Amino acid sequence: MERFLAERIKRAEEARIHEAYARRAVAAQSYSWFDAGHIFMVQEIEQRMLGALRRHDMVPLQSKKILEIGCGNGYWLREFIKWGASPQNLTGIDLLAERLAQACRLSPPGVAFMTGNAAELEFADESFDIVLQATVFTSMLDFTLKQKVAAEMLRVLRPAGVVLWYDFRVNNPRNPDVRGIKRAEIEKLFPACRIDLETTTLLPPLLRSLARYSWLGCYVLSTLPWMCTHYLGTIHKPQ
Numbered sequence: 134m135e136r137f138l139a140e141r142i143k144r145a146e147e148a149r150i151h152e153a154y155a156r157r158a159v160a161a162q163s164y165s166w167f168d169a170g171h172i173f174m175v176q177e178i179e180q181r182m183l184g185a186l187r188r189h190d191m192v193p194l195q196s197k198k199i200l201e202i203g204c205g206n207g208y209w210l211r212e213f214i215k216w217g218a219s220p221q222n223l224t225g226i227d228l229l230a231e232r233l234a235q236a237c238r239l240s241p242p243g244v245a246f247m248t249g250n251a252a253e254l255e256f257a258d259e260s261f262d263i264v265l266q267a268t269v270f271t272s273m274l275d276f277t278l279k280q281k282v283a284a285e286m287l288r289v290l291r292p293a294g295v296v297l298w299y300d301f302r303v304n305n306p307r308n309p310d311v312r313g314i315k316r317a318e319i320e321k322l323f324p325a326c327r328i329d330l331e332t333t334t335l336l337p338p339l340l341r342s343l344a345r346y347s348w349l350g351c352y353v354l355s356t357l358p359w360m361c362t363h364y365l366g367t368i369h370k371p372q
Contacts, residue, residue: 191295195219197262199213199261200256202269207235210223219243221244224261225246251269263294266297268299271301287326299363328368328369339354
């Protein structure tokens with residue numbers, strides 16, 4: 134009975150996430166590369182990710198095996214290729230087949246994409262050097278499901294590898310489909326792990342308004358932790 138109930142909860146959460154991302158797809162049309170705020174945000178994330186990978190001896194990336202859960206259209210996996218990773222070493226998994234179809238169209242040959250739930254990864258133990266999640270955990274509202282996904286990420290991670298984390302740390306009052314995840318919750322999800330996080334991403338409404346006039350102003354304000362909405366960093370398996 135317990136297993137049956139857990140399966141029902143998982144399926145219900147999957148359905149909710151499908152509906153939430155369908156609504157989000159309409160809103161995402163406003164994220165234009167011709168919008169200065171969007172450019173600033175993405176370039177800041179890129180800079181922080183590269184810094185985290187460099188600090189934890191993950192470069193060069195050419196031989197690293199990399200998994201992204203909730204990969205969407207494969208944007209970050211293509212960024213890894215730009216940073217030096219080999220396409221054949223990259224794997225993305227996502228619940229939504231339509232997003233994976235777009236990922237396949239946009240990505241070079243060699244990158245592997247599969248539809249599935251990250252709570253049940255079909256990979257052997259210690260298969261990857263880097264496991265990335267970007268705004269996935271805040272889209273899951275059930276804590277038990279989060280625990281299963283976190284456990285699977287650690288299971289497939291090699292001992293010297295890293296989980297690369299980017300997600301909301303605060304709620305978005307305009308989006309009830311996501312729930313910010315505080316450091317204390319991250320520590321519960323990854324017990325006994327070493328967790329290195331920093332705040333990033335200036336409040337998006339402010340960022341979109343200010344970036345048109347002053348990138349310097351955006352940079353200065355983004356150094357203030359209480360003005361930032363996300364955590365970015367790394368999680369390391371206990372040795």
